[in-house]
Amino acid sequence: MKTKKFITCDGNHAASHVAYMFSEVACIYPITPSSTMAEYVDEWSANGLKNMFGETLRVVEMQSEAGAAGALHGALQTGALGTTFTASQGLLLMIPNMYKMAGELLPAVFHVSARTIAAHSLSIFGDHSDIYATRQTGFAMLASGSVQEIMDLAGVAHLTAIKSRIPFVHFFDGFRSSAEVQKIEVLEMDELTKLLDRKALDRFRANALNPEHPVTRGTAQNPDIFFQAKEAINPFYAPIPDMVNSYMEEINKLTGRTYKPFTYYGAPDAENIIIAMGSVTETTKEVIDHLMAKGEKVGLLTVHLYRPFSAKYFFNVLPKSVKRIAVLDRTKEPGANGEPLYLDVVELFYNRTEKPLIVGGRYGLSSKDTTPAQVLAVYENLKMKEPKNGFTVGIVDDVTFTSLPVLPEINVSLPGTYEAKFYGLGSDGTVGANKNSIKIIGDTTDKYCQAYFAYDSKKSGGITTSHLRFGDKPIRSPYLVNSPDFVACHVTSYLEKYDMLKGLKKNGTFLLNSIWDVEETKNRIPNHMKKYMADNHINFFIINATAIAEELGLGTRTNTIMQAAFFKVANVIPYEKAEAEMKKAVYKSYGRKGENVVNMNYSAIDKGSAVTKVEIPADWAKVSVEESKDERNIPAFIREVMEPMNAMKGDDLPVSAFRTREDGTFPSGTSQYEKRGIAVNVPEWQSDECIQCNQCAYVCPHAAIRPFLMTEEEAKNAPEGTKTIQGIPGALKAFRFKIQVSVLDCTGCSNCADVCPSKNKALIMKPLETQHSEIARWTYMHEKVGYKDAVVDKFVNVKNSQFSQPLFEFSGACAGCGETPYIKTITQLFGDRMIVANATGCSSIYGGSAPATPYTYNKVGKGPAWANSLFEDNAEYGLGQMLGTDALRERIAGRMKAAVADNTVNAETKAAFEEWLKVKDQAEASKTASAQVVEACKKEKADVAKEILSLEQYLIKKSHWIFGGDGWAYDIGYGGLDHVLASGEDINVLVLDTEVYSNTGGQASKSTPAGAVAKFAASGKKIRKKDLGQMAMTYGYVYVAQVAMGANNSQYFKAIKEAEAYPGPSLIIAYAPCINHGLRDGMGKTQAQTKLAVESGYWHTYRFNPLLEAQGQNPFQLDSKEPDWSKFQDFLKTEVRYTSLIKAFPKEAEILFKSAEENAKWRYKSYQRLAAMDFSKTA
DSSP, X not given: OOOOOEXXXXXXXXXXXXXXXXXXXXXXXXXXXXXXXXXXXXXXXXXXXXXXTSSBOEEEEOSSHHHHHHHHHHHHHTTOOEEEEEOHHHHHHTHHHHHHHHHTTOOOEEEEEEOOOOXXXXXXXXXXXXXXXXXXXXXXXXXXXXHHHHHHHHHHHHHHHHHHOOOEEEEEETTTTTTOEEEEEOOOHHHHHTTOOHHHHHHHHHTSOOTTSOOOOSOOOOTTTHHHHHHTTHHHHTTHHHHHHHHHHHHHHHHSOOOOSEEEEEOTTOSEEEEEOSTHHHHHHHHHHHHHTTTOOEEEEEESEEESOOHHHHHHXXXXXXXXXXXXXXXXXXXXXXXXXXXXXXXXXXTOSOOOEEEEEXXXXXXXXXXXXXXXXXXXXXXXSSOOSSEEESSOOOSSOOBOOOOOOOOOSOTTOXXXXXXXXXXXXXXXXXXXXXXXXXXXXXXXXXXXXXXXXXXXXXXXXXXXXXXXXXXXOOSOOSSOSEXXXXXXXXXXXXXXXXXOOTTOEEEEEOSSOHHHHHHHSOHHHHHHHHHTTOEEEEEOHHHHHHHHTOTTOOHHHHHHHHHHHHOSSOHXXXXXXXXXXXXXXXXXXXXXXXXXXHHHHHHHTOOEEEOOOGGGGGOOOOOOOOOOOOOHHIIIIIHHHHTTOGGGOOGGGGTTOTTOOOOSOGGGGTOOOOOSEEEEEOGGGOOOOOHHHHHOTTOOEEEEEEOHHHHHTSOTTOOOEEOOSGGGGGSEEEEEEOTTTOOOOOHHHHHOOSSSOSEEEEEGGGGTHHHHHHHIIIIIIOOOTTTTTTTXXXXXXXXXXXXXXXXXXXXTOSSHHHHHHHHHHHGGGEEEEEOSSHHHHTTSBTTBOOBOOOTTSOOOEEEOOOSTTHHHHHHHHHHHHHHHHHHHHHHHHHHHHHTOSOHHHHHHHHHHHHHTTSHHXXXXXXXXXXXXXXXXXXXXXHHHHHTGGGXXXXXXXXXXXXXXXXXXXXXXXXXXXXXXXXXXXXXXXXXXXXXXXXXXXXXXXXXXXXBTBTTOOOSOOOOHHHHHHTTSSSEEEXXXXXXXXXXXXXXXXXXXXXXXXXXXXXXXXXXXXXXXXXXGGHHHHHHHHHHTTSSOOEEEOTHHHHTTSOSEEEOSOOOOGGGHHHHHTTBHHHHHHHHHOHHHHHHHHHHHHHHHHHHHHHHHHHHTOOOOOOO
C-alpha cells in the first residue's frame, strides 16, 4: 500500500496545489483572503513546476476580477483549461462572465475563499454572502469544510467540470479554512491524473474556437428563440450529482475518507439534526460526539454539492427518524423569508409526506467565531416546544430578539490536545514565527497540528493573536483557542489592555516578553493576573526579547527569540530538535535577505532559550481585585463601543449598541482615545538644539509630534518641567515654542529624528518608559494651548503649515508609513472643508477601520468628511460626491440670484448674497462670505432665507478629494479615474504610489517597475512601469504633479496648494515607501529612502499646470535635478524587493536591473523633452 504523504499547509495552499495540476492558464487578481492561492501558483510557475500535462502553468495577472474572468473566459473558448481564485466583491465582478461560461458550457473552476460582501461596512472576513450571490449563474457549487476537505474535493470540481462541461465554484470559508494551517494528507498528481476523463477533455479541445474549424459564438438572439435555447442546456445539469458522487467515490478509495454530495454524521436514529456547509460542520461534529456520549439522538447533514441541489443524494443520507431540522446559513439576506440554504431544504420537503419541523438561522457572519456552545444552543432550540425560526446565534440581539440564549462554553476537543495562544504586535514577526513552529511540529513529528491567526484592522502595530493546537489525532476545532495550556504575551503594554489569562488551564504556562527584571516584572503585573496565576498554579516565565532583538540588530522583531522561548518552555517536542529545525526554517525564510539576516536570527534562537522562571509569591492569592472607578470625561461611544472593541470584547456588544448607527456611520476622531503605547522608543525633544523648522511634524506618519505656540501665561501654567524656547522668526517671537510628542500615540518609527537637520539632533529616541511625563504634557498642549494657526499664514511654507492642527491623526498605518504624511498635510491645509472618497486598500483600512477613526475635527467641530465605497469605483464615487455638493450649491446660487433680481430681500442680505455669488468658488473667500450670508439670513424675513439656512452646510466651497493606492489608480479603478479626469470637473486626486498592492500583501500592479519582485511577479516584473502622470497630461487640462516628500518637502507643499486651487481636475502621484519593499535600513528611514529614490533617478518630481500655458509659459516644470545615475543600482540594492531577485534568479536580475535603469533614463529624458518645449506666444 502506498505510504501516505503529509504536509502542513493552509487551505489556500491545498486548493492551489490541486488547481495547478489541472490548469493550463490561471487568470488572477489579488483580493483578501484568496490572494495567496494565486501567489502560490505564480511562485510554482516561476520555478518551473509542471502540471499534469507536463507544462508550466501560464499565470496572468489582470487589472481587476472582471478582467480576470474575461481573460479566463477567452482562454477556455480557445481550448485551454483554466482557473481563477477570488472572493467577495471580486467574485461579484465576475458574475457577468460566469453567466457566459455556464451558458457556453466551459469547464472553468473558481476556487473561492468565501468572504463577506461589503454593505453597511467593508469586512475582509469570511461568510457565504458572496457565493450565495452567484447561485443563479449556472455554475455548479461544491463546498469544503476543512483544510483536508479542500485538498480532497478541489480535484472533484476540476474532474467533474471537464466531464460535465459545467463550470464549478469550489468554495470554503475565507480565513477560517483558507488561512487555517493544518497537517493534512496530500493527494498526488499521478493519483488524480488517472481519474481524468480524457475523452471529455478531447471533446473540449475539439470544440475550441479556432480558424481551422470556424464557428460563431456569442450571438445576439431575439425573443423567438432565446427561451428555447436557454432550456436546451437542462440535460447537462441532470447528471452532475451522479458525476460528483462517482468522483467522490474515487477520492474515498484514495484516502479512506468518506465523501458524498451530502454526508451524514451522528446517531443513525437521530431526531434533531443540523444542516450546514463549511467549517461549522467540523465544530458540529465535536458537539455531536459530546451529546451522543450523554445519550442524545442528534446528527449533522453536511452539504458538499450545493448546486445542483440534489434531492436524491439528500434523502439517501437523511435518517428516517428525523423530526426536527435546524438549517444554518452563514449569511443574511434582508427582506427574504429565509436564507438560501434554509429555503432550499424547505423546498425539498414540499411534496413529501414526511414533513419534519424545519427552522433556519444565521451564524458566523464576517468570521465571527462559532464555538461549540453556539452549536449546542442550536440543538437546545430544537428541543423547545416551539423552536425559534429565523434565529441568530453567537450574538445578543436585544432589538428584534432573534438570538438564541448564549450558553457557557464547553470543552469538546479531543483528550491530549495541547492548545497555545500568542499575543503579538503586527509586524513583530509573531505570526510568521508561529507558522514556522506549526510546520516544525507538523513536518518533523507524527503529531497533528492546527494554527489560526486573528488580526485587528491595523496595518502593522495592531494586535495579533495566534491560536495553535497539537495532538496525536486529527484536529477538527475550527474556532479560536479558549482554554489554552500555554499563553505568550510578546508586548508588555498588553498587560493592562487584554485579559490574556482568561481560560488558561490550571498548571498552565504564561510566557511574557518583559522589558523589566524579575522584581520589577512582579511589580508591573496587574492584580487580576497575579491572583489568577496564584489561584491556578500557573508556571510563569519571562525573557527580555525586546532587549535581545535590539542588541542583535533585529529592531522590533522579537519573533525568533520568542519562538525559541516557546519551544524551551512548552516542551511540545525536545528542545534540541526544535532548535535545529528552527535554524532550518530561518534559512528557508530569510535566506534571500542575506547572510547577515540569517546569522542574526540564528543568534536570536541561541539567546531565546534563556528564559527565567518567576516564582509566584504566596501572597498573590490574597490580592484583592477591585474595579477601578472610571471618572474620565469621554464620549459615550468611546466608553460603550470603542473601548470594549479595543479590549477584544466586541463580540459581547449587543445589537442595541448599533442603534442610530445602522447605516455604518461612526463618529470622527475616535483614534485620539486609543493611546496604544506600542512604541519601544519614542523621540525626546532637545530644546537647546532645535532650529524650529517643524520638519519632524511634517513627516510624522501618525501626527504624533507637533509644534505648539504658547503665550507667556500658557507657558507658566504648563506641567512642571516643561521646556520651551523663544519662537522665531517675526510674529512667532511673541510666543514660546515647543515640540510636543504624544508618546502613547507614537509608533516609534524615528523618521522625525532621522530628518532633523540640526547640527546635533534635536530629537533623540528614548525608551517609552522614560517618557511618561510627556503624557500629561501632551494633554495640556492639545486641549489647553491648542493650535494657533492664524499667527502666521499656513499656506506660505511648510513650517507655518505645521502650526495647523492635523485632521488626520493616530491612524492604524504601519510605523514609518510612507503614505500618511501626504494625507496629514492635506488635512492641515484644507481639512475643515474636505470631502474624501477613499478607495479600498491600505489608505481605507488605516483611514476608517472601526472603531478607530483617524479623520478628526477642529475646535469648532469641522473636519474631513470621509467615506469608502468599493475598490473599483472610487473615482466615480468621488465624482458623485462632488456632483451632489455642486447641485445643492447651484440651488443656493439660483435662489440668491432670483432674490437679488426680484429685490425680495433687504439691503444687507442682498449685499451678502452678491458677495457670496462673486467668491463662492474661491476657497478661503467663500468662508468669509458664507458667514456673512448666515448672519444676514438669520435676520431676514423673506422665505428664501429659511431655505438657504437649511442648506447652510453647502455654503463654503468644499475641497473634494479622491484618495487611493496604485492598485486602484493604475489598475482596477483606472477606467473610472480616467473618466473623472476627462470630465474637467474641479476635483482632486491623490495616488499613494507604493508600486504594489500594499493592502493585500504586496502583489504587482502596473505601477511596479521592471525588476521588482512582488507577489504575482515572483521572478521579477518584466515590463516597465506605466506612466500615469504623462497619460493624464495628454488631456491638456488636468493639473498633474509627481511628488516625493522626503526629496523636496516644499515641492509637495506647492503641488497640493496648486492642485487644490486649480479650477479643474488635478492628479498628484506620491512616491510612498512601504513595508512591502523591505527597506534595508528599516521603516525609520522612509523619508531618506524617498530622497535617495529621486537622487538616483528611480523617481522624478514635476508639476504640470495648464494655467501656465495661457500665460505663455511651459506648463511642465521638472522639479527634480539631474539624477546621479551611478546611485541607481545601489538604490535597488537597498530594498529586498530587488535584492531577493538576485538570490532567486541571478541571471534574470542582471538583465532586469539593467532594464529598470534604462527605463528610468528613458522616462527622465521624456520629461526633459517636455520641460524644454517652448510655449512663448508669437505674433
